[in-house]
Amino acid sequence: KNQVEQSPQSLIILEGKNCTLQCNYTVSPFSNLRWYKQDTGRGPVSLTIMTFSENTKSNGRYTATLDADTKQSSLHITASQLSDSASYICVVSAKSGGYNKLIFGAGTRLAVHP
Amino acid sequence: NAGVTQTPKFRILKIGQSMTLQCTQDMNHNYMYWYRQDPGMGLKLIYYSVGAGITDKGEVPNGYNVSRSTTEDFPLRLELAAPSQTSVYFCASSYVAGGPYEQYFGPGTRLTVT
Numbered sequence: 001k002n003q004v005e006q007s008p009q010s011l012i013i014l015e016g017k018n019c020t021l022q023c024n025y026t027v028s029p030f031s032n033l034r035w036y037k038q039d040t041g042r043g044p045v046s047l048t049i050m051t052f053s054e055n056t057k058s059n060g061r062y063t064a065t066l067d068a069d070t071k072q073s074s075l076h077i078t079a080s081q082l083s084d085s086a087s088y089i090c091v092v093s094a095k096s097g098g099y100n101k102l103i104f105g106a107g108t109r110l111a112v113h114p
Numbered sequence: 115n116a117g118v119t120q121t122p123k124f125r126i127l128k129i130g131q132s133m134t135l136q137c138t139q140d141m142n143h144n145y146m147y148w149y150r151q152d153p154g155m156g157l158k159l160i161y162y163s164v165g166a167g168i169t170d171k172g173e174v175p176n177g178y179n180v181s182r183s184t185t186e187d188f189p190l191r192l193e194l195a196a197p198s199q200t201s202v203y204f205c206a207s208s209y210v211a212g213g214p215y216e217q218y219f220g221p222g223t224r225l226t227v228t
Contacts, residue, residue: 044219051214106154
């Protein structure tokens with residue numbers, strides 16, 4: 001069964017600190033992995049998309065890594081800001097003919113405190 | 115560009131009532147999607163469309179109907195609302211559906227059925 005599991009469920013950090021969010025998946029056949037940021041009351045917004053051959057990708061203070069062998073990904077946030085408070089969702093795309101099905105994790109809720 | 119817009123933002127329905135959730139995109143995307151997001155769960159695909167006049171079921175289509183008469187619009191119809199349909203509904207669109215395509219989400223509609 002295709003599944004995406006994220007940890008921790010929630011996290012509180014102080015402004016300026018770094019943090020790392022984890023994502024484990026059992027999705028086959030794998031197409032790509034993406035991280036989304038979802039602010040409260042808003043739709044998800046894409047941060048990074050990585051294909052099988054990419055093992056790291058950055059978007060400003062966000063750096064995602066992918067280990068396709070162990071089926072793990074992480075999202076590292078550097079020098080956190082109050083505006084980083086949001087849910088971070090790991091999404092894995094499975095190849096399915098001409099349409100790639102997206103399997104969503106439940107998300108990690110991050111709170112950045114001053 | 116407004117991107118993906120959804121109306122209404124909030125709605126309360128009584129059991130057995132019907133309603134239509136509206137979704138419009140102005141990016142000339144071929145693919146459009148409807149998801150639901152339940153508390154503590156990942157987004158689940160309800161229906162998707164690969165172009166005007168073509169729709170197909172996702173993971174959780176029961177209790178919903180869709181139509182796609184134009185490229186821009188993809189309304190979701192709830193017939194005979196049930197408490198199990200209480201959720202946040204997101205519409206999304208993408209230019210293509212294969213490979214590392216970008217999927218853009220609307221702001222969501224929060225629906226409560228009592």
